Amino acid sequence: MPAVKYLTENGYHVVGTGETDHRVFSGIKGYYSFENLKISYDMINLFSLMSCFLFIGQNSGPFFLSTSCTIPCLLTDTAPHCEGPVEADDIILYKTLCLNGKPLSLVEIYRKHEDLAFWRYQGNDGLTLESNTETEILEAVKETIARINGTLVMSEEDELLCEKFRELPSKEMPLSYTGNRTSLHILRQIKEELLAVPPK
Numbered sequence: 001m002p003a004v005k006y007l008t009e010n011g012y013h014v015v016g017t018g019e020t021d022h023r024v025f026s027g028i029k030g031y032y033s034f035e036n037l038k039i040s041y042d043m044i045n046l047f048s049l050m051s052c053f054l055f056i057g058q059n060s061g062p063f064f065l066s067t068s069c070t071i072p073c074l075l076t077d078t079a080p081h082c083e084g085p086v087e088a089d090d091i092i093l094y095k096t097l098c099l100n101g102k103p104l105s106l107v108e109i110y111r112k113h114e115d116l117a118f119w120r121y122q123g124n125d126g127l128t129l130e131s132n133t134e135t136e137i138l139e140a141v142k143e144t145i146a147r148i149n150g151t152l153v154m155s156e157e158d159e160l161l162c163e164k165f166r167e168l169p170s171k172e173m174p175l176s177y178t179g180n181r182t183s184l185h186i187l188r189q190i191k192e193e194l195l196a197v198p199p200k
Helices: 002-009 041-051 063-067 106-112 134-149 156-166 174-178 184-189 191-195
Strands: 055-058 073-078 091-094 096-099 127-130
Touching: 002 134, 041 063, 055 063, 063 073, 073 134, 091 134, 106 191, 134 184, 156 184, 156 191, 184 191
Parallel strands: 055 073, 073 091
Antiparallel strands: 096 127
């Protein structure tokens, strides 16, 4: 909700497609569902995905349609952690993995629990997945909009954190060659742990 409000308050129109629960956003001026148009919903869905300014959605969704049209993507609630979008500049937010109630950091997942990054969860009853928070999505939206508009300011430390994150995935993971990263908001939260990781 805060991310949608941020976009609409800054002059962007937000279109809900696919299986979006439009009722959640129905009171927000600048949010559109196109449900009641006398046009094929599938056709308007395709048009929206292939002509939008920015795609925001899950990696289980049709983001490949948008990225094939060189539209920037922000993927949320992503799993498994070995995957990434196609374009290197796209931001990806992963679901939080909790082992026996304890959230695992991205460093722990890639360096100590690589099997979990590959979605090998079978037999692990103590594992749970948590969705991204509203704050995580909002901060990633702000960063993505700033990058697209050319106003994103990154410090030397931010650049280093991005570099260190890109060193985490093994070469067997698609993420290692797409070059994507998670948001600066999340990287800054795990700064100390990330900077302490020795190179592979």
